[in-house]
Amino acid sequence: MSIIIKNGQLLTSEGELMKAELYIEDGIIKEIHDEITRPADEIIDANGKVIAPGFVDLHVHLREPGGEKKETIATGTQAAARGGFTTVAAMPNTRPVPDSKEQLEKIQERIKETAEVRVLPYASITVRELGQELTDFEGLKEAGAFAFTDDGVGIQEAGMMLKAMKKAAALDMAIVAHCEDNTLINQGSLHEGKKSAELGMNGIPSACEAVHIARDVLLAEAADCHYHVCHISTKESVRTVRDAKRHGIRVTAEVTPHHLLLNEEHITGNDANFKMNPPLRSKQDHLALIEGLLDGTIDFIATDHAPHTSEEKAEGIELAPFGIVGLETAFPLLYTEMVEKGILTLKQLIDFLTVKPAEAFGLSYGRLAVGGVADIVLLDLLHEEKIDPTTFLSKGKNTPFAGWNCKGWPVLTIASGKIVWSKEGVTA
Numbered sequence: 339m340s341i342i343i344k345n346g347q348l349l350t351s352e353g354e355l356m357k358a359e360l361y362i363e364d365g366i367i368k369e370i371h372d373e374i375t376r377p378a379d380e381i382i383d384a385n386g387k388v389i390a391p392g393f394v395d396l397h398v399h400l401r402e403p404g405g406e407k408k409e410t411i412a413t414g415t416q417a418a419a420r421g422g423f424t425t426v427a428a429m430p431n432t433r434p435v436p437d438s439k440e441q442l443e444k445i446q447e448r449i450k451e452t453a454e455v456r457v458l459p460y461a462s463i464t465v466r467e468l469g470q471e472l473t474d475f476e477g478l479k480e481a482g483a484f485a486f487t488d489d490g491v492g493i494q495e496a497g498m499m500l501k502a503m504k505k506a507a508a509l510d511m512a513i514v515a516h517c518e519d520n521t522l523i524n525q526g527s528l529h530e531g532k533k534s535a536e537l538g539m540n541g542i543p544s545a546c547e548a549v550h551i552a553r554d555v556l557l558a559e560a561a562d563c564h565y566h567v568c569h570i571s572t573k574e575s576v577r578t579v580r581d582a583k584r585h586g587i588r589v590t591a592e593v594t595p596h597h598l599l600l601n602e603e604h605i606t607g608n609d610a611n612f613k614m615n616p617p618l619r620s621k622q623d624h625l626a627l628i629e630g631l632l633d634g635t636i637d638f639i640a641t642d643h644a645p646h647t648s649e650e651k652a653e654g655i656e657l658a659p660f661g662i663v664g665l666e667t668a669f670p671l672l673y674t675e676m677v678e679k680g681i682l683t684l685k686q687l688i689d690f691l692t693v694k695p696a697e698a699f700g701l702s703y704g705r706l707a708v709g710g711v712a713d714i715v716l717l718d719l720l721h722e723e724k725i726d727p728t729t730f731l732s733k734g735k736n737t738p739f740a741g742w743n744c745k746g747w748p749v750l751t752i753a754s755g756k757i758v759w760s761k762e763g764v765t766a
């Protein structure tokens with residue numbers, strides 16, 4: 339099976355767009371030139387489109403097994419493909435939790451059978467994510483675990499975290515942390531600040547996240563472990579990661595599109611589509627996250643795609659579960675709100691969604707290179723369209739961005755040399 343992408347535009351390392359054509363065969367990029375004149379089974383006209391590496395999202399919830407009402411590996415990876423993502427790492431807060439070799443092998447089977455794009459499954463740090471007993475790291479690594487995390491809940495005890503980090507370091511694996519101290523949650527559903535006061539709701543203080551990061555960077559230093567911070571959200575957290583990096587500690591961090599684009603002041607009424615963990619923080623936190631991304635403190639962007647049913651989200655802010663979807667809106671939102679507004683360049687944004695997450699975890703994906711795997715997205719930077727959750731391929735429609743007018747829509751996605759999604763009328 340061979341494909342030629344004609345008349346596209348490629349970003350140079352200097353960030354300039356230049357005309358380019360790609361020849362793909364057997365899942366591999368075989369040629370990149372300004373013009374390619376050889377036959378192929380399929381010809382894609384990319385006139386006016388940017389050719390970028392398929393995006394890499396190292397934080398998604400696919401909900402299978404156990405949460406199939408919210409999402410499945412099939413629907414979640416269809417949503418990924420539509421959003422331009424060709425690699426996603428799936429969180430282990432499923433039922434059952436992938437906390438044994440057997441459970442992870444079952445998930446690998448389902449991925450093989452039903453996934454549209456590459457799925458890297460996380461394994462849990464502790465049995466059933468209960469924080470009491472470490473899982474079988476060796477067995478889970480053998481079964482193909484991407485890294486270890488108890489996402490959804492923080493590791494409460496420093497002693498348990500240190501043990502996990504030492505074991506992970508010995509296996510050259512990363513510990514990926516949802517940073518939340520249970521004694522500081524305060525039964526909150528929003529950030530403790532202006533909005534929680536205004537709505538008369540309990541708030542989650544910034545320290546709830548930052549104390550775990552401060553503790554964990556010291557533990558990572560002691561264990562010489564790669565420690566990764568999920569969905570960083572406060573200015574104190576950014577400061578702590580920045581300081582740890584300065585001291586040579588092996589820490590990386592991700593930020594979500596919603597924390598880059600929103601803060602508590604955007605929350606309208608009692609709408610649970612603004613409820614996620616960590617919560618939307620203050621305007622100052624919001625600005626600190628952008629600054630942290632620009633100065634290299636924060637390594638990359640991950641969506642934390644967290645689908646829930648409409649019934650669950652209709653319960654209002656205090657009762658609904660935490661989480662919003664992100665795969666199908668990440669690029670258009672970030673392009674429109676950050677690139678068009680001059681906060682990031684197009685190259686910076688694409689790097690934060692491709693080569694940066696890949697580099698942080700030593701993955702070979704997220705680059706366009708001859709001899710490399712053909713993971714590609716074509717982007718239409720000019721086409722304007724409003725975000726409409728009813729068109730989502732994800733089962734989750736829970737987004738606070740409905741109705742936002744965006745440019746920069748993915749129009750065709752190729753994963754491992756196979757067209758996995760295309761906008762109507764775009765394929766040859």
Ligand SMILES: NC(=O)N[C@@H](CC(=O)O)C(=O)O
Binds near residue numbers: 491615644645659
């Ligand atoms: N982010 C969220 O608000 N929710 C996530 C859990 C998590 O990422 O901590 C979920 O699983 O729904």
Ligand SMILES: [Zn+2]
Binds near residue numbers: 489491516569615616
């Ligand atoms: Zn989390």
Ligand SMILES: [Zn+2]
Binds near residue numbers: 490
């Ligand atoms: Zn998550």
